[in-house]
Each structure stands twice: as C-alpha cells, then as structure tokens.
Amino acid sequence: MTEKPTVGFIGVGLMGHGMAANILKGGYPLYIKGNSNREPIDDLVSKGAVEITSPKEMAALCDVIHLCLPNSDSVEAVIRGDDGILAGSKAGLVVVDSSTANPTSTVALAEELEAAGMHMVDAPLGRTPKEAEAGMLDAMVGADDAIFAKVLPIIDCWAGIINHVGPVGSAHKMKLIMNFISMGYAALYSEALSIGVKSGVSPQVINDVIGASRLSNGFFETFMGCAVGRDMDIHKFSITNASKDVHYASAMASSTRTLNPVGEAVKSYYTFVEANGHGADYLPHLADHVAKMNGFDLAEAVRKGAK
Known part of the structure; x- marks a missing residue:
C-alpha cells in the first residue's frame, strides 16, 4: 500500500x-x-x-x-x-x-x-x-x-x-467571477428589500414571493435567512472579505479592459460599510446597512411584517 x-x-x-x-x-x-x-x-x-x-x-x-x-x-x-x-x-x-x-x-x-x-x-x-x-x-x-x-x-x-x-491562476479568476455574482446578489437583494419596505411591502412577502419563484437560489435562501429570518450567523463571511473580493474582481476587469459599471456600483456598498467600521459584520448584514442608508431599521420592519 x-x-x-x-x-x-x-x-x-x-x-x-x-x-x-x-x-x-x-x-x-x-x-x-x-x-x-x-x-x-x-x-x-x-x-x-x-x-x-x-x-x-x-x-x-x-x-x-x-x-x-x-x-x-x-x-x-x-x-x-x-x-x-x-x-x-x-x-x-x-x-x-x-x-x-x-x-x-x-x-x-x-x-x-x-x-x-x-x-x-x-x-x-x-x-x-x-x-x-x-x-x-x-x-x-x-x-x-x-x-x-x-x-x-x-x-x-x-x-x-x-x-x-x-x-494555475484560472481557478482564482473563476472564483472572482463567482464572487462578483454573489456579492452582486447581496447588493441587489439589499436594495430590493429597502425598495419594498419603503413602498409598503413587508420583507416577509418579498422573501415568500421570490423564494417560491424561478428567481430563488441557494444564495437567496441563505441571505434571506439572515435578512428576514434574522439568523445573523447563517453565513459567516465578513464584509471585509466581500470588499476584498469585489476589489480584486474590479482589478481583473480593469486589467482586461472590460466594462464593469455594475461591479463598480456593487463595490461602493462594501467600501462604504467597511469604511464605516463594520467590516467584521457578515455578508447578509449588508441588508441592514442598506436599510439604515435608506432611513429605517430592517429588524423593526421584519417585526412589523410578522404581525
């Protein structure tokens, strides 16, 4: 042997x-x-x-x-x-x-x-x-x-x-593409929750409707498990790491002269949250930070939506 x-x-x-x-x-x-x-x-x-x-x-x-x-x-x-x-x-x-x-x-x-x-x-x-x-x-x-x-x-x-x-090197390129998508999802879901709540739609309704549709996926389920389900430890991946990854993805786009305006917008969220001292928060906590930027408390919106 x-x-x-x-x-x-x-x-x-x-x-x-x-x-x-x-x-x-x-x-x-x-x-x-x-x-x-x-x-x-x-x-x-x-x-x-x-x-x-x-x-x-x-x-x-x-x-x-x-x-x-x-x-x-x-x-x-x-x-x-x-x-x-x-x-x-x-x-x-x-x-x-x-x-x-x-x-x-x-x-x-x-x-x-x-x-x-x-x-x-x-x-x-x-x-x-x-x-x-x-x-x-x-x-x-x-x-x-x-x-x-x-x-x-x-x-x-x-x-x-x-x-x-x-x-060698191709897997790290693929990982940055994957994380560009996942960090983009997180930013998109965060904005969607804020738009919905400020328009009078509860976080629970957004979760239930999207979760039962073809737009659902494993990342959505985990993200909403935190943002709406309030399981704050469901995805232990820090904002600092998320920010690092989208910055690496942005650098890869720049090095290949690839248009990346969505990536730049996504990067701004993580840069802002990290710069304000919350880099140790986990990725799905982004929804709470985006809610605060929009003038409301997401946890309170979830409590109201449960009534």
Whole structure:
C-alpha cells in the first residue's frame, strides 16, 4: 500500500478548520499553523494534527501544503517571507492555495515556486463553513494535469464538487467571477428589500414571493435567512472579505479592459460599510446597512411584517 503524502495546513479559521479536520479523517498525516485563535488549533491537535511554528518548517516536513488565508498579501508573506515556504526549498512540494486571491499574484508566485522546483495549485472554495465541516465544499482547481492528479485525493477529502478549470491562476479568476455574482446578489437583494419596505411591502412577502419563484437560489435562501429570518450567523463571511473580493474582481476587469459599471456600483456598498467600521459584520448584514442608508431599521420592519 502506498504511503499517504504528508499534508500541511496554514490558516485553520472558519473554512480551514473543517477542511483540515476532513484531511485528518482521510488518514493523512497533518501539520498545522494557525493564527491567534487557539480553539481550532487545539481541536485539530486533539484529533491528531501536529502544530508547527513557521511555513519554512512546514515546507521541510510536508509534501503538500494547503493555504486558506484572508488575501493575496497574506499568501505572499507565507510563501516569500524569511521563514516562508520558499525558504524551505523542498523540491516537489505542492502548495494548494484555497484563498480567494488576486490571480496576477497567484501566477507570479507559481513562477517563483516553479523556479525553486515546487508547484502551485489554486483551489478556491465555494459554499460556507457548514459545508467545510461536512467535507462538502465546492472546489475550483487551477493546475496542470499531473499536479491535479496528485492533489485530487486530498482535495476530495474536503470537497463535494471539484472542477478542474484550467492552468494555475484560472481557478482564482473563476472564483472572482463567482464572487462578483454573489456579492452582486447581496447588493441587489439589499436594495430590493429597502425598495419594498419603503413602498409598503413587508420583507416577509418579498422573501415568500421570490423564494417560491424561478428567481430563488441557494444564495437567496441563505441571505434571506439572515435578512428576514434574522439568523445573523447563517453565513459567516465578513464584509471585509466581500470588499476584498469585489476589489480584486474590479482589478481583473480593469486589467482586461472590460466594462464593469455594475461591479463598480456593487463595490461602493462594501467600501462604504467597511469604511464605516463594520467590516467584521457578515455578508447578509449588508441588508441592514442598506436599510439604515435608506432611513429605517430592517429588524423593526421584519417585526412589523410578522404581525
């Protein structure tokens, strides 16, 4: 029986914890490096993971390293830093970046890793921490065929749907397209609720009518579960991350000279909410912020609509 490769995981937060836990369930030896929140680190250690102190140390120990970090700046620091993965210089190492990142940065990092005898895979995620814990995330993967085949069994531990979309960088491009749509949905649903409430239509009616129509979708259900159902933790994805993603998408549109006026309008909502100190709020909370911009309290409108 072939021995399983040793896996490293850097960034065991809301999404990374579930991914790492499912890699352990798959029988892979696992090294982890977390941030200041000890709870997910301690939980994974109790399940058999080994905590290490630096990406350089991890690179020396592992065959494959997963990254699940907030942005490209964080990814670049982990790879290029003095104690980073490149400093480990282990030939054949594969770095799987599951962050939502700037594709230009991804391609540049892939070239640097390749020059050092290592490989880059971009494998950004779809869905939520709930699916991460269940091992049922969506994965978009950018890699050449041979490297994709090498990492597929590991990705299969934490993903329910896996799409090999093309070479390195293509998955991060696809993820930005996906998040442009989802962040656009959130802005559109927020405006629709405000227009409806100020026109005398209750949030419940908007939810019920659209939810039963062909306009409904999984994102609508989750978003309205917060905005109307008032389950404020139903989608734990921060406004700061949303703002980052739409800014990356805007940069991608600019780099390709693509007209993107809707994207610029969507970006303004997230920029405004983040600039006003609410970046830690979750994505569906945008509806409450847009309601405040329009002079009313959405939670109060929901209470009135329930009468």
